[in-house]
Amino acid sequence: MAPTNPPVPVRPTTHDEVAAAGSEVIGGPVGRRAAVGRGWWHPARVVVLVMIGMFALGMVQKLPCYTDSWVGGPTAQYTQACYSDIPHLYYGRGFADGLIPYFDRIPETLSPDKAFLEYPVLTGLFMEVAAWLTPGGAVDPGPGQLYWLVNAGMLLACAAIIAACVARTHRDRPWDGLLVALAPVFALTATINWDLLAGALTCGALLMWSRSRPLAAGVLLGLATAAKLYPLLLLGPLFLLCWRAGRLRAFGSALLGAAGAWLVVNGPVMLLAWEGWVTFYAFSEERPVDFGSFWLILAQRTDIPLDSVNTYATALTLLGFAGIALLALRAPHRPRLAQLAFLVVAVFILTNKVYSPQYVLWLIPLAALARPRWRDFLIWQAGEVLYFFGIWMYLAHITGESQDGLPVGGYQLAIAAHLLGTLYLCVMIVRDALRPDHDVIRRAGSDDPGGGVLDGAADVFTLHRRVAASGRGVSRET
Numbered sequence: 352m353a354p355t356n357p358p359v360p361v362r363p364t365t366h367d368e369v370a371a372a373g374s375e376v377i378g379g380p381v382g383r384r385a386a387v388g389r390g391w392w393h394p395a396r397v398v399v400l401v402m403i404g405m406f407a408l409g410m411v412q413k414l415p416c417y418t419d420s421w422v423g424g425p426t427a428q429y430t431q432a433c434y435s436d437i438p439h440l441y442y443g444r445g446f447a448d449g450l451i452p453y454f455d456r457i458p459e460t461l462s463p464d465k466a467f468l469e470y471p472v473l474t475g476l477f478m479e480v481a482a483w484l485t486p487g488g489a490v491d492p493g494p495g496q497l498y499w500l501v502n503a504g505m506l507l508a509c510a511a512i513i514a515a516c517v518a519r520t521h522r523d524r525p526w527d528g529l530l531v532a533l534a535p536v537f538a539l540t541a542t543i544n545w546d547l548l549a550g551a552l553t554c555g556a557l558l559m560w561s562r563s564r565p566l567a568a569g570v571l572l573g574l575a576t577a578a579k580l581y582p583l584l585l586l587g588p589l590f591l592l593c594w595r596a597g598r599l600r601a602f603g604s605a606l607l608g609a610a611g612a613w614l615v616v617n618g619p620v621m622l623l624a625w626e627g628w629v630t631f632y633a634f635s636e637e638r639p640v641d642f643g644s645f646w647l648i649l650a651q652r653t654d655i656p657l658d659s660v661n662t663y664a665t666a667l668t669l670l671g672f673a674g675i676a677l678l679a680l681r682a683p684h685r686p687r688l689a690q691l692a693f694l695v696v697a698v699f700i701l702t703n704k705v706y707s708p709q710y711v712l713w714l715i716p717l718a719a720l721a722r723p724r725w726r727d728f729l730i731w732q733a734g735e736v737l738y739f740f741g742i743w744m745y746l747a748h749i750t751g752e753s754q755d756g757l758p759v760g761g762y763q764l765a766i767a768a769h770l771l772g773t774l775y776l777c778v779m780i781v782r783d784a785l786r787p788d789h790d791v792i793r794r795a796g797s798d799d800p801g802g803g804v805l806d807g808a809a810d811v812f813t814l815h816r817r818v819a820a821s822g823r824g825v826s827r828e829t
């Protein structure tokens with residue numbers, strides 16, 4: 352068999368007006384005869400290097416807290432917008448005292464409201480490994496800061512994996528990875544918590560699926576779900592698209608791999624430390640209305656009964672998922688996997704009772720694959736940047752003695768900026784799914800380069816009603 356030539360990378364400066372305008376800083380759009388993607392400077396490597404540079408800038412942004420604010424008082428870490436959960440939980444969840452997550456009960460003196468670690472098992476293992484690598488005792492800087500630094504190094508590896516996977520998922524569009532690498536909120540939120548671990552595993556799963564390796568994709572998705580709950584949502588779009596394309600066997604392999612990997616990680620802890628293991632799931636269910644959600648705006652402006660929010664939020668989430676299912680089965684052309692993956696995670700975020708600023712990390716890689724347009728991506732990122740600074744200024748306002756910072760009304764506007772930006776991107780993606788001529792990937796002639804076994808597959812089941820060629824009556828495809 353004759354060797355096939357690798358796909359020629361799409362040049363964003365010739366297809367995206369914002370990318371073309373931005374390229375003027377480095378000399379303008381790439382020339383027609385330029386050799387792109389050859390030698391060591393492969394686009395994926397460039398994307399990873401850019402990611403490393405942006406991640407380093409994000410660490411510099413946390414420098415005021417690293418030197419003092421994490422230990423110098425509660426307000427400064429908010430006014431300087433450099434807060435991170437990592438150093439606080441090093442002490443507050445017993446890692447500094449050598450406690451084993453899920454197995455050892457946390458003393459009330461360390462954590463009055465949490466008897467066990469409230470994170471999934473694989474994230475708990477990640478935190479424990481970082482604790483093993485952190486020097487203890489009287490060191491300068493203190494162990495809490497060193498624990499953050501160790502975690503930052505491990506999270507940097509996760510960020511590089513995310514960038515590489517996004518750059519390689521669509522073979523002919525590696526430069527779309529720059530959307531992730533240059534995302535300002537990615538750098539700002541990367542070391543707030545441990546969300547990048549699940550993100551790296553999820554992006555690895557999407558890469559494996561794009562290479563038509565459903566079992567490997569399922570294993571990585573199961574591991575991702577063992578680190579964070581949201582990757583489980585991607586099984587829904589996979590099922591719907593495989594059902595429509597008649598590829599349920601591939602979905603079955605992915606489901607088997609996901610269930611097996613999740614059980615391998617969680618099973619031992621479930622059997623030996625049930626009370627510690629179940630803490631995360633009980634905490635997620637019982638968590639009250641909190642920062643960042645539109646439920647908080649309703650609670651602050653109306654008399655909505657807070658004990659009913661769980662019911663309302665669940666109903667609204669299920670309604671959103673039903674709409675996505677209808678889109679998957681009724682769209683004139685089968686939606687791309689990345690489009691539905693973004694939508695299902697976005698619905699979960701928009702209807703949730705809480706929105707922590709690092710949750711944006713769940714969506715950034717999916718957005719780069721679902722809607723690789725710089726204009727829309729930057730509009731969405733602008734709203735997220737406003738929210739990032741808004742929440743810290745609001746926390747400074749409610750915790751500081753001088754009441755400086757952002758009052759309630761201003762914080763509600765920051766929440767609205769986040770909600771409207773995410774909704775805007777959702778609307779653009781739904782439009783692309785309903786009208787593929789607006790989808791920049793399908794406009795170039797591709798079907799679903801990230802779809803793996805779905806790419807180019809014919810529909811065997813659909814709810815779409817199409818007018819017959821004769822113009823008399825309507826035929827239903829099944």
